[in-house]
Amino acid sequence: MPGENDKPPVKLSLPLEYQQDLFHELRSEDELVLLARGLGLLRVVINLLHSYDAAGNNLIVIVGADDRENGWIGEALAEHAAVSRSPMARGLSQVNTDAMSVGTREKMYSQGGIFSITSRILVVDLLSRLLNPETVTGLVVLHSERIVATSIEAFIIRIYRQMNKAGFLKAFSDNPEPFTTGFAPLASMMRNLFLRKPSLWPRFHITVAKSLEGRKKAEVIELEVPMTDGMKDIQNAVLECVEVSIGELKKADTGLELEDWTLDSALHRSFDVIIRRQLDPIWHRVSFRTRQIVNDLTVLRSILHALLTYDAVSFNQYLDTILAAHQPPPGSTRQNQSPWLFLDAANTIFETAKRRVYSGKPAEGETPASSGTLSDSLRPVLEEQPKWSLLAEVLEEIERDNYLNPAPRDDSNGTILVMCSDQGTCRQLREYLQNMHIHPAEESQDDDDEPKPSAMFMMRRKLRNYLDWKKDFARVSASLFAENQKVLDGFTDQRGNTNGYRGKGPPNKRRRLRGGAAAAGAGRPVNSSLQMAEDKESQVASLMAEIQVTDTDVAQKDEVVVDSLDDMEDYFELYEMNDLLVIHPYDGDMDEHVLEEVRPRYVIMYEPDAAFIRRVEVYRSSHGDRNVRVYFMYYGGSVEEQRYLSAVRKEKDAFTRLIKEKGNMAVTLTLDGAAPTDPQEQFLRTVNTRIAGGGRLAATAEPPRVVVDVREFRSSLPSLLHGRSMIVVPCMLTVGDYVLTPTICIERKSVRDLISSFKNGRLFNQAETMLQHYKHPMLLIEFDQNKSFTLDPFADHSFEKSIKSADDSRDLQSKIVLLTIAFPRLKIIWSSSPYQTAEIFAELKNKQDEPDPIKAVQIGLGLGEDPYEQQSFNTTPQDMLRAVPGVTGKNMMRLILEVGDLREVSNLGEVELDEYVGKEAGRQIYRFFNRSVFDD
Numbered sequence: 001m002p003g004e005n006d007k008p009p010v011k012l013s014l015p016l017e018y019q020q021d022l023f024h025e026l027r028s029e030d031e032l033v034l035l036a037r038g039l040g041l042l043r044v045v046i047n048l049l050h051s052y053d054a055a056g057n058n059l060i061v062i063v064g065a066d067d068r069e070n071g072w073i074g075e076a077l078a079e080h081a082a083v084s085r086s087p088m089a090r091g092l093s094q095v096n097t098d099a100m101s102v103g104t105r106e107k108m109y110s111q112g113g114i115f116s117i118t119s120r121i122l123v124v125d126l127l128s129r130l131l132n133p134e135t136v137t138g139l140v141v142l143h144s145e146r147i148v149a150t151s152i153e154a155f156i157i158r159i160y161r162q163m164n165k166a167g168f169l170k171a172f173s174d175n176p177e178p179f180t181t182g183f184a185p186l187a188s189m190m191r192n193l194f195l196r197k198p199s200l201w202p203r204f205h206i207t208v209a210k211s212l213e214g215r216k217k218a219e220v221i222e223l224e225v226p227m228t229d230g231m232k233d234i235q236n237a238v239l240e241c242v243e244v245s246i247g248e249l250k251k252a253d254t255g256l257e258l259e260d261w262t263l264d265s266a267l268h269r270s271f272d273v274i275i276r277r278q279l280d281p282i283w284h285r286v287s288f289r290t291r292q293i294v295n296d297l298t299v300l301r302s303i304l305h306a307l308l309t310y311d312a313v314s315f316n317q318y319l320d321t322i323l324a325a326h327q328p329p330p331g332s333t334r335q336n337q338s339p340w341l342f343l344d345a346a347n348t349i350f351e352t353a354k355r356r357v358y359s360g361k362p363a364e365g366e367t368p369a370s371s372g373t374l375s376d377s378l379r380p381v382l383e384e385q386p387k388w389s390l391l392a393e394v395l396e397e398i399e400r401d402n403y404l405n406p407a408p409r410d411d412s413n414g415t416i417l418v419m420c421s422d423q424g425t426c427r428q429l430r431e432y433l434q435n436m437h438i439h440p441a442e443e444s445q446d447d448d449d450e451p452k453p454s455a456m457f458m459m460r461r462k463l464r465n466y467l468d469w470k471k472d473f474a475r476v477s478a479s480l481f482a483e484n485q486k487v488l489d490g491f492t493d494q495r496g497n498t499n500g501y502r503g504k505g506p507p508n509k510r511r512r513l514r515g516g517a518a519a520a521g522a523g524r525p526v527n528s529s530l531q532m533a534e535d536k537e538s539q540v541a542s543l544m545a546e547i548q549v550t551d552t553d554v555a556q557k558d559e560v561v562v563d564s565l566d567d568m569e570d571y572f573e574l575y576e577m578n579d580l581l582v583i584h585p586y587d588g589d590m591d592e593h594v595l596e597e598v599r600p601r602y603v604i605m606y607e608p609d610a611a612f613i614r615r616v617e618v619y620r621s622s623h624g625d626r627n628v629r630v631y632f633m634y635y636g637g638s639v640e641e642q643r644y645l646s647a648v649r650k651e652k653d654a655f656t657r658l659i660k661e662k663g664n665m666a667v668t669l670t671l672d673g674a675a676p677t678d679p680q681e682q683f684l685r686t687v688n689t690r691i692a693g694g695g696r697l698a699a700t701a702e703p704p705r706v707v708v709d710v711r712e713f714r715s716s717l718p719s720l721l722h723g724r725s726m727i728v729v730p731c732m733l734t735v736g737d738y739v740l741t742p743t744i745c746i747e748r749k750s751v752r753d754l755i756s757s758f759k760n761g762r763l764f765n766q767a768e769t770m771l772q773h774y775k776h777p778m779l780l781i782e783f784d785q786n787k788s789f790t791l792d793p794f795a796d797h798s799f800e801k802s803i804k805s806a807d808d809s810r811d812l813q814s815k816i817v818l819l820t821i822a823f824p825r826l827k828i829i830w831s832s833s834p835y836q837t838a839e840i841f842a843e844l845k846n847k848q849d850e851p852d853p854i855k856a857v858q859i860g861l862g863l864g865e866d867p868y869e870q871q872s873f874n875t876t877p878q879d880m881l882r883a884v885p886g887v888t889g890k891n892m893m894r895l896i897l898e899v900g901d902l903r904e905v906s907n908l909g910e911v912e913l914d915e916y917v918g919k920e921a922g923r924q925i926y927r928f929f930n931r932s933v934f935d936d
Contacts, residue, residue: 056088
């Protein structure tokens with residue numbers, strides 16, 4: 001490792017004072033950096049990496065970076081190396097796939113450089129000494145808020161610190177909220193990271209404020225957009241449903257802390273996730289109604305989001321799908337619809353959403369019916385989103401401003417950058433801006449007035465597509481419901497002899513029809529399956545006549561979704577940046593990249609985002625020769641505004657708490673990563689008590705060893721075993737997941753993995769191979785530590801209990817019993833959490849011989865087989881392929897080797913499939929992929 005004083009001359013791109021201070025801090029000592037969102041965390045990381053990369057003789061590992069960040073870091077390091085003219089800089093090397101061979105990785109590590117390695121590969125390479133921790137110059141950890149005691153990243157840091165005391169360790173995060181939950185959360189996180197010093201940089205930090213609030217401030221114009229009356233009514237109705245649902249949750253005696261369950265906190269992004277996490281340990285004791293309300297909160301919050309982002313037609317279509325999803329299963333007599341659907345507010349939501357799209361057309365001389373029923377003819381209303389017209393006005397103002405007041409020459413382009421929340425909104429705005437000056441032919445325009453921008457052309461097209469979709473939707477629903485009814489009838493026929501009246505209708509069948517099926521027509525309008533088609537055919541026909549395709553529609557070219565690019569060379573040209581309008585979704589740190597590449601003079605924030613405002617501040621303060629005007633749009637009095645203010649307040653409160661905790665935090669001194677152990681216990685690690693025949697009591701200081709399959713490093717158990725001072729040996733095992741002793745082999749299954757293994761029959765094959773090669777084969781069923789230690793929540797994953805309970809042999813507990821009957825020697829271990837599993841393993845290894853990794857790898861392999869042969873195949877598509885009818889363990893490998901991916905398998909013909917898997921299996925696979933949902 002080079003000395004700190006012989007720094008190579010490098011050029012950094014850190015123009016602001018706080019960035020320079022932070023860089024010097026990081027070069028001098030190890031610390032956890034908590035920077036407020038939007039202040040350019042990745043820029044600081046890249047400059048830090050470049051300062052080490054320019055030296056040329058370092059081996060630095062990046063942990064926790066995703067693919068996009070890897071791309072940006074690699075590109076930025078290459079640019080820095082070119083600017084600094086550093087001949088020894090090597091740039092970024094990515095190790096993110098198992099397909100890269102062991103020899104290739106070993107050669108890359110020996111040459112040094114900066115590596116971004118996925119956590120699962122890195123932990124295996126560290127444990128197998130393919131990458132010697134002592135040769136690593138330093139570790140850079142991104143997204144450190146995700147690191148908990150059981151995470152694989154914490155495992156990596158522990159291995160690194162145990163083997164390497166001299167290398168540096170620097171952790172980064174721009175998300176302070178996770179560091180404030182629980183007891184002493186910052187101190188716990190520092191222990192997981194093996195660091196002593198946290199460095200906090202909120203937006204209100206004096207150096208940050210001084211850097212961003214100088215003379216180079218961006219011009220910001222705030223535009224408060226009023227919502228339409230219909231949008232206000234729907235928002236108030238949804239909030240009323242949320243409030244009632246939270247009140248119902250509080251009434252259910254769950255025994256949990258309920259102070260934070262308020263309407264204000266319900267607007268936060270992860271509210272439903274937090275409630276579900278709190279209820280998980282008692283989920284099996286929670287009533288069906290409470291579970292339903294928890295799911296309803298997710299649905300209601302998605303409706304709130306869709307109200308402000310979707311157009312009126314798409315929003316009404318979305319409500320139709322929600323209504324269809326909440327229908328009772330056909331043949332079910334149990335009324336298990338969501339409680340919020342029976343509220344008056346729910347009726348307001350659906351009726352108002354429909355009135356925003358179309359309404360009744362009164363005949364001449366008639367007034368609209370006060371009852372709310374639609375007349376025989378309908379007329380399109382097609383309410384536009386208020387932000388659309390304002391966006392058109394802003395663009396017109398920018399164009400007028402550019403014409404009347406030409407901007408002084410600076411380094412900015414004349415580009416207009418529109419930022420919004422997601423790709424769906426981007427597509428919506430692009431369509432609106434392309435068609436806002438197209439007006440239907442029948443619209444009368446005054447000759448004197450210039451036609452105003454309008455979304456009528458786009459909305460009429462959407463309404464035509466919606467009415468066509470509704471017809472197809474009704475057909476598909478009827479087909480699927482008929483299929484379900486056949487399944488129900490089949491179950492009834494199979495079990496017809498179990499009770500006396502099963503062959504004929506039940507004694508009270510007539511009453512059931514009146515309450516269940518007959519009432520579905522008009523008695524229960526909200527949750528009936530006929531609600532979707534309540535408009536008469538004559539009404540729909542009159543509406544279609546109003547919005548029929550005109551000559552103007554025909555004249556417009558269809559939107560190109562996929563361009564073949566065959567004649568690209570004839571049309572290839574660079575865009576003129578001064579006339580460009582770019583619509584882009586918010587994308588975290590990548591937004592900084594967009595600003596640097598586009599260099600816009602005008603930025604329109606279609607939806608509020610606190611982090612992006614700061615990125616614009618940093619961008620403007622970093623470039624004195626670039627002028628930026630920002631238009632900040634939001635719906636006044638809306639959930640959107642409240643959510644934005646709440647996010648800013650939560651971040652500020654989180655930093656305030658962290659500053660207080662930092663002032664009172666105890667310093668952790670044991671930072672070498674070694675677990676404290678009793679010296680006597682460490683010596684008498686393995687005691688051999690078999691002293692017959694004159695043998696002597698044997699004691700050894702060798703630590704216990706566990707052979708672990710490399711695919712098991714996705715779980716937290718290997719980390720916990722390592723934390724109990726066991727040597728974890730990663731190998732590619734064919735039989736079992738863990739080998740504890742020469743005679744004990746364990747197959748670990750989480751409950752969900754256990755269910756899928758029973759479905760595809762994989763578990764029976766695994767149990768059979770373990771019995772062939774080991775004296776004591778065991779099946780470990782491991783539960784999540786944050787969930788209940790019971791099979792009740794997993795016994796029924798859906799609400800279709802009438803179908804589920806019809807065949808008891810499918811029940812999970814019944815399958816476990818059948819497994820033990822089939823394999824009497826197979827032992828089953830029940831574990832409530834990975835922590836308990838680690839204790840069980842320690843007990844099983846007590847006074848036992850250590851396993852031989854080479855023998856464990858060779859067991860189950862045929863002659864000449866390579867244990868790493870299948871390592872390059874992705875396991876997720878394999879699991880999906882196993883679930884296809886006709887695919888077995890024998891013919892699956894042939895398919896994998898002959899066909900590239902699942903899409904190719906689905907497109908194969910029956911004849912081609914016959915060649916690979918045989919006639920019968922090929923026919924089943926072909927039918928599975930080519931069945932139509934419209935068929936009866």
